[in-house]
Every structure is written in C-alpha cells, then in structure tokens.
Amino acid sequence: MDYECVIGLEVHAQLLTDSKLFCSCATTFQAAPNDQTCPVCLGLPGVLPVLNRQAVELTMRTGLAMQGTVAAANRFARKNYFYPDLPKGYQISQFEEPLIEGGCLDLEVDGVSRQVRLNRIHLEEDAGKSIHGENLADPDKSYVDLNRTGVPLMEIVSAPDLRSPEEARAYLQKLKMVLEYLDVCDGNMEEGSLRCDANVSLRPVGAETLGTRTEIKNLNSFRNVQQAIAYEMERQRDVLENGGSVVQETRLFDAARAVTLPMRSKEEAHDYRYFPEPDLVPLQIEPEWIDQVRQSIPELPDARRQRFVSEYDLPAYDADVLVASRAMADYFEATVELFPQPKIVSNWVMGDLLRELNQAHHSPHEAPVTPTHLAELLRLIDDGTISGKIAKTMFEDMYRTGRRPEDIVAEQGLVQMSDSDALREVIEQVLARHPEQVAGYRGGKEKLLGFFVGQTMKATQGKANPAMVNTLLKQLLP
C-alpha cells in the first residue's frame, strides 16, 4: 500500500528579551551557574510572577507577521510535573487560551509553493539545564543550573500540513529566517534558542483521517529534523506493512545512529493536570496595542526577495542568497546606497565577503570590512585607480586589518598603471624577453595574447590597467 506522511512541528523559540518572563533576572549567561537567579525563578515560597510586557509584544509581532489573530482575552496555565530543573514543580504556560490563534507560513520546496497553516503560538517559561554524572563530576549525581529557568519561550505549533522530511526541514528553515527578520529570536539551534519536536504519522494515500502519531523530541538541527522524520516514516511503514499498529508514544532521536528510540516510560508520565495560573491575572490585549505592533513589523524575506529583483534588477539566485539572512541583505543595501551598481555589489557580497565571513565565522555586521569600506573599494576599481585583480587581494587585506582601501593603496603603491608611455615600455620589455611566443602569435596562435597580458600584469605586480594592456598589445603585436 502507498502511504502518505503527515507531519506537524512544534517549535520552541527563545524570545530576545533582556530579562526573564516573570522576573528581572538577565537572560544572557556568561555568569557562573545559578548566578542569574532570584526567589521568583528559584521557586521559593511566597513570591509572585509578574509578566514581561516585551515578551508579549514579541509574540504578538510573530503572530501578526504570520497572519495569526491575537486573542482578545487569554491567560496562563500551570503545567504540572516533577523534574529537578523545574524548581516550582510546574511550568507556567498557556493551554486553552493561547496568545495567538491561527496563521500561516509560505514556503517553497523544489520550486513548488506551499502554505503551511499554524494552529497557535503561546508563551511559556523555559526550564533549567541539567548536566548528568561524569560529564561534570560524580557519575551518580546530576547537576542543575537554573540560569535558564524562566527565560521566555514562544511555542509555535503548525497544523499537520507537512508531507515529507524535506518539507519539514524547509518549514523550519523558513521559520528561522522569519524569526530573525522579526528580531524576536536569534535562531541559534546549537545553543538551544530554537528547538523542534515533530509529530509524525502515516495514512494510506487518499485517506482523510489521521493515523496514530509519534512525537519525536528535541531535534536541534535542520539535518536532525529531516533525518529523524525520514527514519520514523520508514519505521512506521514497516510496522504497518507487517500488519502491526503504530503505538502513540514519545521518541528520542539518536543523532549518532540516525534512529528514533522510545523514551522510557518513567520519563513519559504525561499527566500535566493543567489549570489556570492563579498567580497571574488574565490578559486583555487592547486593539491599539495590536495596531501599534502591526505597524512595527519589518519587511519580511519574501517581500524583500521580490524587491531585490524588481528594484535592483538582480537575478533571482542573487536575491535568494542575499535575503537568506537579514544581516546580509542589510549589508548589501547599505553598500548599494553608497555604490549604486547592485549587480557588482551583489557579486562581491556573495563571493569575497561571504567567503571571508564563513572562514572567520563572522556574521555580516561583525565583518571588519564595512559597507563603507567595500563601497570605497568598488569606487577605486570603477574610476580606474586600481585593477580588479589588485582589488581582490586588497579585500583580503582589508578583511584582515580592518583598514580603509585608500590607506592600503597609498601605502603599498597599488595605484593602477594607466600611463600609456610607461606601460608601452613594460610591454616592449615583455615582448623582447619572449621572442618564441611573439613568433608563435604572429604565426596565428592568437590565444597567446593572454600569455602576454599575464606577463605584463606580473611585471607590474598586477597594477597595469588591463584594458589598456590589451589595446597596447594589439598595437605592438602586428
């Protein structure tokens, strides 16, 4: 039988606030373990949580940007379970009344456009971090750091609209990009700012009802999401084809072996006994606030990609690469502002800049070569002061040292040779040194022109104006 795979993703995104969701502790952890804690997030008796307004605003921005509805009235709920990194014995979350209802995300997989619906986005607090046994010290102990406890998360729940591991990956990549554009989450999966659980089930092609699903927890890279779902599809297919039935359960992905395994039942006692959080008052979001947040939504990747093509006349490929990160697109636009030849800027940003950024593990705003510096360099090429070849070497130098191109040109005497008498002299010397090639060229091997250009560039340390060299060579090689 042919089966169709049905996938829904639950993504936890850490919100970019300065302080925690219900207390004033900082959310940046350079400090020692448990150094950014207070009686509220430690769950000491007698304290009360107070909601961080910015966390609500960032979640609203996300929901509105993805066409969701801000629920006029919503509230928090307690999700009860015991774990050492959850000091209160419950997590403050939202259950029946999430902040955002509905919404959607458009994506493109293999050239085909798809719209994935969202069920909801709700706000909740993160738990702490545990390190187990010999990873820190004693194999018989676990070690708990509560710095992360109470950090604001939004959980973005998709409808079961995804149909393949590739689509799931594309959804997550697109979501990450949108969150970065919205400036609500840094999207760092390695550090856990973006975490993903996948609900996976199979059903016979054409069937309306959903099959029994399994939930795969804590997928922390795009690759893991794709691999885990691909494995789980195959596993469920085997079960069904051998006449068995899929057991509804929570599974963990073992990245080293690329398999999913059932969680031990001890970890899986799902009986959260949600009830309304009595320590927090309900929210009634004013329409004025919603309007104000709607106004603050920046241009999103799809719109920006279209504008890059229409406004700057860039190929679709360039636009795709540039808008993949907001910082990269900003860098491009800042440079074009100063040097209005978009395709040339695009070539340098996608080529030389991207290469250096990747090597140095920098994000664009950390690049020692600023848009101002790059624009100056491009102007020097454009007005003939330096050759394109010299510019390539200079870019590396600028990236290494952070210096301005004018300073490097002045110091190293890299100004392009455009003095035709001086160049003529150099070329005459080159020709005199290579009588055989000259004879060859005159005998019809016109490809040798490139050889003479190369030799001339070498003799001038790359400073010769290439257009002028070509013209002169043709004059001197009758």
Add this chain to the structure above:
Amino acid sequence: MTDGRIISEQQVAQVARLARLALDADEQRRLTDQLNAILTYMEQLNEVPTKDVEPTAHVFDLVNVYRADETRRTLTSGAALSNAPETEQHFFVVPRIVE
C-alpha cells in the same frame, strides 16, 4: 469510579504517584474515604445556578499587569545555593536523573 464513589482508590493512588507521595495501603484507603467525603460535600456547589455567570479563574477584577523588560540583579549564585543540601561548582546537586 468502579466502586460507585466520586474518586476510586486507584485514582487516589495515581494522584499520589503524580505528587510523589508514598502512601501505604491503610493511608490510601483512609484518604480515599476522606477525599470522597470532601468531594461529596463540594457537590452542593452544583446546585448553584451558574448559567449566566462568566467562568472565573481569578478572584481579583484585574487584567493586564506587566513589568518593563528591565534586568535587576537579585542574588549571587552563592546566595541562591545557600539552602541547598549539596552543591558542586555552583550547581545544585541531585541524585542522577537519567541512566
């Protein structure tokens, strides 16, 4: 509710397990009786006409209490850990929780 009461002994055992309470057989039986007495008493609330009353999750007539997103240092890790029975390198120490 196999025994016809509001809460069965099995349900009491389940709630105790979720709350990490170790009950012996006597306690379980006694608490089941007591909880049934309490729940039966509370059943009287069902006689109150509530058709036109909005559900209430909070006793105050108050909505939208926020704080600004500002950080403030409250405790050092030393103070945070001061009541912990066991600590190591600024961590709380607990019995190992995964195998």
